Amino acid sequence: MKPHFGRMSGIAVVMGLMLTGGAAIASDNHIVVAPGGPHPYFAVWEQAAADAQKDFGIASVKYRVPSDWKLELQTELMESLASQGVNGLGIFPGDPVGVNSTIAELKTRGIPVVTLGGCAQDPTDAVFCFATDPYKTTYTMTKALIAAIGGKGNIVHITGQIIDTNTKLREDAVQKAIDETNGAVKLLQTVADTDLDPTVADQKISALFAASKDQIDGIIATAHNSSAVTAKQLRSLGDKRIKFIGFDDDQAVLDDIKDGFAFGTYLQNAYGQAYLGAYALDLLASKTCTMKADAPWDKSPQTVHFIDSGVLKVTADNLATAKDEMKKMATGIQSKFKATYLNCK
C-alpha cells in the first residue's frame, strides 16, 4: 500500500482528539473552511471538515472552493457565506493583503475568521494564522539540502507563483541559508511560477534540466505542484546524482524517496489545519471562548498571531515511520491548543 500522509495525519488527529476529550458540546454553529482556489494540497480539508463536524458536534462544517485562484471569487464567496448565516470562516487567503478588508467587514458582523495554511498580512483582523511557516520551513529545507550535497555545490530553487508573497519569503530563506555557506554553495537559478499550472511547471523544469542538468547538485522545491513535477522529471531522467528535497506528499515524491530519486520531503499538516481550525472557530463563534491576550504566539514575517502547524522531514530512513511521527505531532498540537490559546467559560 502506498503511504498518503495527509489522510493518515487526519486519522491520527481524530484519534488524538477522541483520546483527549475533544468531542465537545454540540453547537449550532455553521463553519466553513475555504482555500483560495482549487489545489491538490487542500483536498484533505473536505474530510477534515466532515470529521470536525462529527467529532465536535458542530451543526455544519463545510468545505467550499472558489472556482479559480482569484481574490475576487474568494471575497465574493466569503460575503455570500456571511449572508447565508455562516458564523465562522477558516480560509487560505487568496491574497494575504487583499483579503484583509473582507476579514475586517466580517469581524464587524461578529464573524470570526482564522487563516489556515497561509496567513493574512498584518495589520489584519484575522484571529490567528495556523499554518506552515514558509520562511522557517524553507530555511530548514535549504540547510538540509546543503548538508545532503556535502556543503558545497550548485543548487536550484523551484517555487510557486511570483505574485504570492510567500514566494518572496521562500526566496529570502533560501538565500539566507546559502549566504551562511560563505560562497561554498551557489544558487544557480530560481524557477518560479511552477505551482498552479503543472503544464507550465513541466515546461520550465524541462528547460532547466536541458540547459544545466550537469551543473546542478541539489534541488529544493517549495510548492506542492513544483515538487511533484520535479519528482516526475528526475525519475524520467533516471538521475540519482542530484539531491532533491521536495514539499508535501504527492505520490510521485514519496515514490522517488523510496526509489532513491529524491533525498526527502517536508510534509505539512494540511488535515490538522482545517480540522483544528474548525474546532477553534466553533469555540470562538459560540462566544464561549476568547483568545488569550498573552498566548504564546509565534511570529511569522506576515503576522504576530501565528501558530506553526508544523512540518515533518521525511527521508528514506523514516518513510515507514512517518505516519506515527505525524500522529505524534498532530496530537501534540491539539492537546495543548485550548489551554494554550483560549480563555473559555
Add this chain to the structure above:
Amino acid sequence: MSTTDLAPTPRARFEIAPQLGLAIIVGLLVVVFAWKQPGFVSSFNLFGMGRSLAVDVTVGFSQMAVLATGGMNLAVGSIGVCSVMFAGYLMQDLGLPVPLAFLLAVMLGGLLGWLNGFTIVRSGVNAFIVTLASANLYSGAMLILTKAQPINVLPPIVSSIGSYEILGYASPALVVALVIGLALYVFYRYSVPGKETLMAGANARAASMSGIAVSRSIILAHVLSGVLAGVAGLMVVARVGAAMPAVGGEDWLLPSFLAPVLGGTALAGGFVSVVGTFLGAMLVTVIRSGLLFVNISNFWLQLFLGLFLLAAVLAQRYRGLFRMRLT
C-alpha cells in the same frame, strides 16, 4: 449607442429586444435566487454584489470603448494593474494626497491606452496583436518595477471609501460606474467625437471619405479604454485597501468582453450599448453570486457564462441576418 430610447420602428423594436430580454433574465434570476435563499437580497449581499458589479461594469465599458471602433483591447487588465500599482506608489512612497494620486493613476491608464492606439494607427497592425503584446509589456514592466510586492500602507480613507455603504445597500463604486455609464451614453449619442468613433467603427473607409479622422477616433477610443481600465483598478484599490500586483491582468479579459457582448455591443464595431453592457455585467454578477447561494459549485459558473456568451453571439448573428432581410 444604446438604442433603448429610439422610436419604436420595427427595426428599433428588434434592437431593443436584446437589452429588454437581458433585463428580464436578470430580473427573473434575482427573483429565483431570492426565493430560494432570502439572504440573497440582504443588505450585506446587495452591497457586496454592487461593489463587484461596479468593477465588472467599468471593465466592460473599457472594452466597449474599443469595440466601438471594431478593434479590441487585450491589455485592459494590464493597464488596470499598472494604474493600481502607480496609485499605490504615489500614495505610500511619495505621500501624495489620495485625489491627486487617483487622478495621476487614471492619467497613466489614458497614456498607456494612447500608446496602444498610436501603435495601432502608425503601424497598421491589428489591435489584437498590438494589445496582446502591450498586455505582456505593461504587466512585465509593472512586475519588474514593483518586484510583485503589494503596497498596503495606504491612507485609511482609501479603504473607508471601499467599505462605505450608501443607505446601507449601495457602494460608492457603483455610483461611479453609473455616472460613467451616463457620461458614455451622452458621449456616444450626442457628442461629435462619440458619433465619429461609431461611424469609424461601422465603416472606416466610408467614414474617412466623409472627412472623419479615423486614426484620431481609434486613438481616442484606446485612451478612453485606458482611462476606464484605470478607474476600474482604483475601484479595486478602494475595495481591498491596498495596491496589489494580482489585480486585473488576464482575470479581466473574459469579463471585459462578456458585459458588452452580452449587452449587444457589436464585435465588428459601429454599435455600442451602454445600458446593455451594464445589464450584461449585472447578469454575470447575479449568476456568480446566486450560484453561491443555491449551493451550486462555482465551477458551474464557467459553463453558464459560456452558454450565455454563445447565445449572445448567435443572437448577434441572427440580428444581422434579420436586418439584411429588412433592407
